[in-house]
Amino acid sequence: xxxxxxxxxxxxxxxxxxxxxxxxxxxxxxxxxxxxxxxxxxxxxxxxxxxxxxxxxxxxxxxxxxxxxxxxxxxxxxxxxxxxxxxxxxxxxxxxxxxxxxxxxxxxxxxxxxxxxxxxxxxxxxxxxxxxxxxxxxxxxxxxxxxxxxxxxxxxxxxxxxxxxxxxxxxxxxxxxxxxxxxxxxxxxxxxxxxxxxxxxxxxxxxxxxxxxxx
Amino acid sequence: xxxxxxxxxxxxxxxxxxxxxxxxxxxxxxxxxxxxxxxxxxxxxxxxxxxxxxxxxxxxxxxxxxxxxxxxxxxxxxxxxxxxxxxxxxxxxxxxxxxxxxxxxxxxxxxxxxxxxxxxxxxxxxxxxxxxxxxxxxxxxxxxxxxxxxxxxxxxxxxxxxxxxxxxxxxxxxxxxxxxxxxxxxxxxxxxxxxxxxxxxxxxxxxxxxxxxxx
DNA sequence: TACACAATAGGACACGTGTCCTATATCTCA
DNA sequence: TGAGATATAGGACACGTGTCCTATTGTGTA
Numbered sequence: 043x044x045x046x047x048x049x050x051x052x053x054x055x056x057x058x059x060x061x062x063x064x065x066x067x068x069x070x071x072x073x074x075x076x077x078x079x080x081x082x083x084x085x086x087x088x089x090x091x092x093x094x095x096x097x098x099x100x101x102x103x104x105x106x107x108x109x110x111x112x113x114x115x116x117x118x119x120x121x122x123x124x125x126x127x128x129x130x131x132x133x134x135x136x137x138x139x140x141x142x143x144x145x146x147x148x149x150x151x152x153x154x155x156x157x158x159x160x161x162x163x164x165x166x167x168x169x170x171x172x173x174x175x176x177x178x179x180x181x182x183x184x185x186x187x188x189x190x191x192x193x194x195x196x197x198x199x200x201x202x203x204x205x206x207x208x209x210x211x212x213x214x215x216x217x218x219x220x221x222x223x224x225x226x227x228x229x230x231x232x233x234x235x236x237x238x239x240x241x242x243x244x245x246x247x248x249x250x251x252x253x254x255x256x257x
Numbered sequence: 258x259x260x261x262x263x264x265x266x267x268x269x270x271x272x273x274x275x276x277x278x279x280x281x282x283x284x285x286x287x288x289x290x291x292x293x294x295x296x297x298x299x300x301x302x303x304x305x306x307x308x309x310x311x312x313x314x315x316x317x318x319x320x321x322x323x324x325x326x327x328x329x330x331x332x333x334x335x336x337x338x339x340x341x342x343x344x345x346x347x348x349x350x351x352x353x354x355x356x357x358x359x360x361x362x363x364x365x366x367x368x369x370x371x372x373x374x375x376x377x378x379x380x381x382x383x384x385x386x387x388x389x390x391x392x393x394x395x396x397x398x399x400x401x402x403x404x405x406x407x408x409x410x411x412x413x414x415x416x417x418x419x420x421x422x423x424x425x426x427x428x429x430x431x432x433x434x435x436x437x438x439x440x441x442x443x444x445x446x447x448x449x450x451x452x453x454x455x456x457x458x459x460x461x462x463x464x465x466x467x468x469x470x471x472x
Numbered sequence: 473t474a475c476a477c478a479a480t481a482g483g484a485c486a487c488g489t490g491t492c493c494t495a496t497a498t499c500t501c502a
Numbered sequence: 503t504g505a506g507a508t509a510t511a512g513g514a515c516a517c518g519t520g521t522c523c524t525a526t527t528g529t530g531t532a
Contacts, residue, residue, distance in 0.1 A: 060499080061508075080385035081297065086490065096511045097490090103509095107490065159384045165436055166381040169374045170295035178436075179443065207453050210437060210444060215454075218433025221380055221397075222425060228394065229425060238422050239430075246457055275529090276478075301520065311481045312520090318479095322520065 065103055065113075067093055072114050077159045081167070108173070115177045118160065123184055125151070130188070137195035142244060144188060148216055149223075149236045158224030161217070185213050193247050204252050212243050280318055280328075282308055287329050292374045296382070323388070330392045333375065338399055340366070345403070352410035357459060359403060363431055364438075364451045373439030376432070400428050408462050419467050427458050 071092035076084050086107060090100045104110035129147045134140035151157050167174035189209035197205070219239060223229045286307035291299050301322060305315045319325035344362045349355035366372050382389035404424035409415070415423075434454060438444045 064509085081381065082385070085488075087488080095509095098493090098512065099510045101491070105491080162377060162380040162384060165377040166296070169377060170297070182437070207447070207450055210450055211434075211453055211457070214433040214437045214450075215430035216433065217436060218429040218431065219426075221393075221432060222429045232422070235422055235425055235429075238426055242426070242457070242461055279479085300518075302518080310479095313482065313523090314480045316521070320521080 061103070064093075064095075068100065068103060068110070069114050069117050072110060073118070073156070073160070076114075076163060077156055081163050108171075111171075112173050115164065115174060118164075119177050119181050122151075122181065126185075126188060137192050138244060138248065141189070141192040141196070141247065142240060144192070145212070145216065145240050145243060146236075148185075149219070149240065152216070152220045152224055153230065155225035158220055158226065161220060182213055186210055189213060196247055197250070200250070201252060204250065208247060208250060211246075215239070215243070276318070279308075279310075283315065283318060283325070284329050284332050287325060288333070288371070288375070291329075291378060292371055296378050323386075326386075327388050330379065330389060333379075334392050334396050337366075337396065341400075341403060352407050353459060353463065356404070356407040356411070356462065357455060359407070360427070360431065360455050360458060361451075363400075364434070364455065367431070367435045367439055368445065370440035373435055373441065376435060397428055401425055404428065411462055412465070415465070416467060419465065423462060423465060426461075430454070430458070 068089065072084070072089050075088050075092055079088070086097055086100055089110075090097045093100070104113070126144065126147065129143055130140065132143070134143065152161070164174055164178060168178045169175075186206070186209040189212050190205050193205050193208055194200070200208075216239070219235070221227065223232065223235055229235055283304065287299070287304050290303050290307055294303070301312055301315055304325075305312045308315070319328070341359065341362065344358055345355065347358065349358065367376070379389055379393060383393045384390075401421070401424040404427050405420050408420050408423055412420070431454070434450070436442065438447065438450055444450055
């Protein structure tokens with residue numbers, strides 16, 4: 043809790059090879075504890091314990107806890123983006139089919155324990171920590187970008203405004219399901235919720251009419 | 258941090274009048290700090306300070322921090338339910354109109370700073386604290402109950418299963434929007450997202466077909 | 473006016489926290 | 503092999519935490 047006058051945030055010195063492995067191990071351990079015990083119980087000592095190293099050594103790699111947290115969030119965000127890129131590398135019958143695949147991947151992802159627990163933690167953090175807020179922004183901006191691209195292929199005639207709003211709605215709506223169908227949640231087993239949601243999204247994208255309430 | 262062998266949770270003795278006011282004041286202060294500074298910075302000392310009382314006095318009303326948190330969550334949940342009941346006391350042209358009113362209220366509510374910040378905090382807490390999880394369950398079960406009731410009035414022919422799933426989808430989808438249109442969020446000012454969402458929900462309720470993908 | 477009880481303050485206690493410092497051990501490469 | 507960089511352990515430090523205890527003040531009633 044010691045307050046330093048200059049929180050210089052001197053980044054970890056990533057001495058190659060062994061050092062890189064340690065860093066990866068530390069990040070993994072941090073994520074494990076965060077998911078298992080929650081942010082309140084995430085301490086440098088618990089992380090060091092999980093890794094089987096000393097607090098001093100941990101401090102060698104991350105001189106600030108905030109730095110470690112930052113690195114973790116970055117790593118998670120990168121992994122997420124890479125997975126979506128991977129999905130989209132496949133071939134699809136139509137843009138709508140590709141959209142469905144991405145949506146199904148996200149649904150499947152938010153069912154995993156990691157995502158179910160980690161993301162709400164991130165959402166809460168984002169309300170009080172600037173860095174978490176920035177990463178969240180970047181993450182969902184990217185996700186919306188993917189949606190926008192695909193929606194535009196399905197409905198090239200739609201104004202950009204409407205496409206953006208549709209993408210935002212899909213993103214927001216999907217994320218909300220984390221709280222109900224995520225790992226350990228009440229509706230975890232009910233796969234029909236997913237079907238209902240995705241069918242609704244696809245129909246919305248296919249039939250959305252900009253201004254008039256009826257089409 | 259002292260670990261007691263018997264965390265007896267001896268409830269606060271609500272000596273009437275003055276005591277009740279204090280309790281209300283303490284809960285309000287707790288909520289203020291939770292929303293302003295986040296759960297990580299929510300300490301008994303900060304709460305006592307916000308109230309202008311001593312830690313000893315705070316301890317007189319809530320002998321455990323968990324007890325205080327529990328009381329706060331209960332109070333918030335009660336307030337939320339009362340507001341929905343209040344909304345529904347009005348008169349409506351149709352069940353669909355009533356549903357729209359409830360949906361609009363929830364959207365308006367999740368735009369307030371209190372809800373925008375408090376709920377993600379609750380979601381994160383629910384993954385690690387049993388009591389938060391229970392209250393969340395009760396809260397959303399109630400919300401879904403309202404939705405189910407209204408959906409059934411609109412579509413009496415639908416099987417109960419489908420009605421439940423529709424209600425769940427509405428609930429989940431709405432909550433997700435908190436992260437994007439809530440107070441201080443990027444799309445706070447874009448009211449058209451709300452219109453798009455609610456229009457989609459109402460059309461879904463009006464035209465949902467149980468099994469066949471096309472109707 | 474006394475008396476019981478509610479309300480309050482203040483401090484002690486044991487412990488957990490992030491950060492820092494210093495001394496070794498281990499590795500890498502000239 | 504030896505020198506210099508990297509990696510590691512262990513402990514000290516100052517401080518924040520929840521909980522508990524005791525003494526004092528306020529308040530309403532017999």
